[in-house]
Amino acid sequence: xxxxxxxxxxxxxxxxxxxxxxxxxxxxxxxxxxxxxxxxxxxxxxxxxxxxxxxxxxxxxxxxxxxxxxxxxxxxxxxxxxxxxxxxxxxxxxxxxxxxxxxxxxxxxxxxxxxxxxxxxxxxxxxxxxxxxxxxxxxxxxxxxxxxxxxxxxxxxxxxxxxxxxxxxxxxxxxxxxxxxxxxxxxxxxxxxxxxxxxxxxxxxxxxxxxxxxxxxxxxxxxxxxxxxxxxxxxxxxxxxxxxxxxxxxxxxxxxxxxxxxxxxxxxxxxxxxxxxxxxxxxxxxxxxxxxxxxxxxxxxxxxxxxxxxxxxxxxxxxxxxxxxxxxxxxxxxxxxxxxxxxxxxxxxxxxxxxxxxxxxxxxxxxxxxxxxxxxxxxxxxxxxxxxxxxxxxxxxxxxxxxxxxxxxxxxxxxxxxxxxxxxxxxxxxxxxxxxxxxxxxxxxxxxxxxxxxxxxxxxxxxxxxxxxxxxxxxxxxxxxxxxxxxxxxxxxxxxxxxxxxxxxxxxxxxxxxxxxxxxxxxxxxxxxxxxxxxxxxxxxxxxxxxxxxxxxxxxxxxxxxxxxxxxxxxxxxxxxxxxxxxxxxxxxxxxxxxxxxxxxxxxxxxxxxxxxxxxxxxxxxxxxxxxxxxxxxxxxx
Numbered sequence: 323x324x325x326x327x328x329x330x331x332x333x334x335x336x337x338x339x340x341x342x343x344x345x346x347x348x349x350x351x352x353x354x355x356x357x358x359x360x361x362x363x364x365x366x367x368x369x370x371x372x373x374x375x376x377x378x379x380x381x382x383x384x385x386x387x388x389x390x391x392x393x394x395x396x397x398x399x400x401x402x403x404x405x406x407x408x409x410x411x412x413x414x415x416x417x418x419x420x421x422x423x424x425x426x427x428x429x430x431x432x433x434x435x436x437x438x439x440x441x442x443x444x445x446x447x448x449x450x451x452x453x454x455x456x457x458x459x460x461x462x463x464x465x466x467x468x469x470x471x472x473x474x475x476x477x478x479x480x481x482x483x484x485x486x487x488x489x490x491x492x493x494x495x496x497x498x499x500x501x502x503x504x505x506x507x508x509x510x511x512x513x514x515x516x517x518x519x520x521x522x523x524x525x526x527x528x529x530x531x532x533x534x535x536x537x538x539x540x541x542x543x544x545x546x547x548x549x550x551x552x553x554x555x556x557x558x559x560x561x562x563x564x565x566x567x568x569x570x571x572x573x574x575x576x577x578x579x580x581x582x583x584x585x586x587x588x589x590x591x592x593x594x595x596x597x598x599x600x601x602x603x604x605x606x607x608x609x610x611x612x613x614x615x616x617x618x619x620x621x622x623x624x625x626x627x628x629x630x631x632x633x634x635x636x637x638x639x640x641x642x643x644x645x646x647x648x649x650x651x652x653x654x655x656x657x658x659x660x661x662x663x664x665x666x667x668x669x670x671x672x673x674x675x676x677x678x679x680x681x682x683x684x685x686x687x688x689x690x691x692x693x694x695x696x697x698x699x700x701x702x703x704x705x706x707x708x709x710x711x712x713x714x715x716x717x718x719x720x721x722x723x724x725x726x727x728x729x730x731x732x733x734x735x736x737x738x739x740x741x742x743x744x745x746x747x748x749x750x751x752x753x754x755x756x757x758x759x760x761x762x763x764x765x766x767x768x769x770x771x772x773x774x775x776x777x778x779x780x781x782x783x784x785x786x787x788x789x790x791x792x793x794x795x796x797x798x799x800x801x802x803x804x805x806x807x808x809x810x811x812x813x814x815x816x817x818x819x820x821x822x823x824x825x826x827x828x829x830x831x832x833x834x835x836x837x838x839x840x841x842x843x844x845x846x847x848x849x850x851x852x853x854x855x856x857x858x859x860x861x862x863x864x865x866x867x868x869x870x871x872x873x874x875x876x877x878x879x880x881x882x883x884x885x886x887x888x889x890x891x892x893x894x895x896x897x898x899x900x901x902x903x904x905x906x907x908x909x910x911x912x913x914x915x916x917x918x919x920x921x922x923x924x925x926x927x928x929x930x931x932x933x934x935x936x937x938x939x940x941x942x943x944x945x946x947x948x949x950x951x952x953x954x955x956x957x958x959x960x
Contacts, residue, residue: 328386330583332363334562335393337579341366345382348372363389420477424454426563427484429539433457437473452476520577523554526584529721532557536573539563554580660692660729660753667729670761675832676701679729680758690720691758694728697750704831705754710806715799717819717829718757724750759827764792764815764880772889786912789884790947793877794940795826800877801933803828804870809835813876814857815883856896860925871927874936878922885912899923914943 336343348360361381363370370392373385428435433456440451440463448465452472455461461483464475527534537560539551550572553563561580566572660667664681666689671678676695683690695701708719728751771785796818803810810831817830859875861868882899886908895905902923909916918939924930931939 328383328390332365332386332389333582334579335390336365337562345385347378361385365389420474420481424456424477424480425540428456437476438463439469439472448472454480456480520574523577523581525721526581527556529723536576538569552576556580658725658727658729659723660694660725664690664692677728689758691756693754693756695752695754697724697752700832701752701754703835705752707806707808707831708754708756710808711802711831713799713802715795715826715828716802717759717827720755720757722752722754724752727751756829757821757827759819759821759829760823762820762823764818764820764826767820768815768883772887774887786885789881790915790940790944792826792884793881794937794944796828796877796880797933797937797940799826799828800873801937804873804933807836809870810873811835811862812854812857813873813880814854815880818880859927861927869927870933871930874922874930874933875927877936878919878930881915881922882908882919885915901925918943 332343335341342365344364346362346364348362350357350359352358356376358374358376359378359381360372360374361378361384362372363385370385370389373381373383373388375381375384424435427433436455438453438455438460448467448471450466450469450472451463452466452469452475453461453463454476461476461480464472464477464479466472466475523534526532534554534556536552537555539553541548541550543549548567550566550569551563552566552569552572552575554561554573554576561576561583564572564575564579566575660681663685664683666680666682668680669677670680670691676693679692679694680689681692682688705719705722708717712718796813800810800813810828811833812830813828817828819827819829821827855863857876857879859868859872862872862875879896879899882904886895886905888895898904900923902920902925904916904919918936921929921931922936
């Protein structure tokens, strides 16, 4: 049994049997540099043998493996105590659903199925009779007290004939052949709910260049209460069948089952991005059952999760399916995904955070920004935040992947430790793929405007109009961030970019945090002095716990900076603005903007408006300006 598949198989078993599954951390022993962790499985309140490992993940895999072995042992003992299978109608409670198996079998082999039902006395005076015609072959008739029992008995006879022997009837669903190899069939999909992840599956298939399709297995039930059964097929790999009350629900549940199977694999990161180098057996070799003759049935659902395979290796896998699973796998050098999928690479910027590159994806001939950073809590937080945000005024995130080293570029003038492979083998690097914005940031835009003639700059109506449009786009992005219960915490002109010169994009989510008052860790984290001091809200500087209103304070300063030339005595003007004391000339030239900005710069966060309120005020201000322009134009034409 492959250890790397044990967790997902146990999850599949728990879902189909509606069992309650949980993992418990038993503890760890040994010195810090060589600890041994222990984890155990608790299934339906029954504790299974502990699993140990060098880390919690390995211990969890071994715990799942031990639980599966225990379940298989229980099934084997159950088989030894069962009497010979009789030809009488089996009781419907606690047996394999042969009709379900027959439907799955015919659909898998694209065979037609036709029941022939009669009313005649059979063995034990059973009044109902049924036989099946599968393809062009008619199978023996089965008898029962009801039509349902007769059909189930007829399906059992078909199963016996196809499998070549009468199976021992245990309440189980695994097929073992005489070589000890496991051949598995699907069963009825159980109830399973979860978040909408169809789009995540689509994204996964795009990243791995896999084809996928949702297959309708069957439809049953009356018109007023239909039941749909769908399964997801990814590159010819069939995932479990799911049931739903409509097509959408069935597809959703099928995607959830497939996603659970994909994520539980221990090589998830490498498999997503280097899947062609990894393969696994299609069948399991369980030596302890090699003495069982014929086809036995066990009440465990073990669906082998195969890794993505290239066409030229599939035949080799099938031939070697019975090989020893403990055979050592050959290690292969992994080529960098970045250099293999992208070219025309140039460095856009570098610093302590890492490096940002402009690169063209070969497949689609499109340029993207690739940010390469060390895999840290901050980097993971940024990726997590970006993945939930989709808004025209926020830098779009596409995907990310992990590599063992950072990209090396040739530059005699530049050198950075971030560009060199790390000597510490435990250090990993994240490659974050985002949309490519212009090199120009809002900081550069402000510097350009401030170099103009100061008097002209103060009363420049064009700058005023442009600033209003920029502020409106920023507040729209901030509103979306806050709607996702997130706080940016580092809004400043250097983190605001332009796309195609007109669209404003908020970037750099390295300090983003969740706004969750029930999360103690989140509250503790926000007491740390993080952000850019000159744009920090007072409560952020004073190391008090704070909320989303820190973004409103920073945005108030940015809006003031958009309108007012700070090329003179910036420090004094800036410190006064932080305390709501705006220059007299600012009040005179921008009376309406002054009221909005002052409200955003209130010392107490509860006195500051929400992002939605600021957005509404700006929209009303724009509407009034447009009305005034229209009136002026009308007067000139009179």
